[in-house]
Amino acid sequence: MGWRAQATRLGGSSQLRPENGCRSLTRGVLGYAVRSDYKGVWTALSETLSSAKMHVSGTEDETVFETSGAGTAGFLLDNVGIESTDIVLEIGCGVGRVGKHLAGRCRRWIGADVSPHMLEFAAERLRDFPNVEFIELSGNDLQPLDNNSIDVVYCTVVFMHLESWDRYGYVEEAFRVLRPGGKLYVDNVNLCSDAGWSIFETHRQFPLSRRPDHITVCSTPEELREYLRRAGFEHLQSRPGEELISVWGQKPNFGNANP
Ligand SMILES: C[S@@+](CC[C@H](N)C(=O)[O-])C[C@H]1O[C@@H](n2cnc3c(N)ncnc32)[C@H](O)[C@@H]1O
16 A cells, blocks of 8 residues: 555545645644644544544444454453453543443443543443543643552553653553552554564655654564563563554562452
8 A cells, every 4th residue: 555545544534635734733843743742633633533433443334343342352351351340441542442342341441542532432432331431641641540549551552653752651650550460451563563564664655744643653572561571560471463562461469469
């Protein structure tokens, strides 16, 4: 797929079509886009439900949306482990694609996102669940959440849109808000897979001046593992999929026999 076609898929909204130029809300002194204006970029990308869904998973098709959301939720339930008594936090919850399939499986599900529009759409999608809560984030911290208050934190299909410092920032913040023994899951497009490399090659064809602010930047498995290790997580596990690398780990239990 050439960069023009790719830009249309990446954009999903008329503002982001290559012929219009890519929408960059904040520009530095040299006129380059500021990718790290996450709130500006993602609030604009999620102005309508249709645009929000396109930017969450590249489709508006509700059947595909439901299937993919159930798939991610199933992976988390089977591999990371979520108990019916757990308080679960999703960083970058989008419109609640995954949350809809987890809210009924835990005590409380908290959706956190930098975009207020995404949170509104997520609240509508999860309106039948009494145990959900939504939190607007600044873009690089979990400031509204207390220390040691969450059992499981997950962040899926978000790291590709973040600068590496902010990826690590969220891992560090997850460590803070997790209770001892709590678990963190993160993923990104895997640079070391054929599918991930193909995305890397396609995206590198964007002319510099038309590179979207939210363009995917891949990770290596080592990068994600290193973030978790440096933040203090232990019992690290990784699972390379066709396109994504998934990494999860546990906050030390500090000698508590009953995590
Ligand atoms: C591709 S969507 C994925 C949404 C959801 N995790 C899912 O899998 O359906 C990326 C989400 O991350 C959010 N996001 C982008 N930058 C963020 C940041 N710095 N902090 C928190 N959320 C962010 C966007 O608003 C968007 O909802």
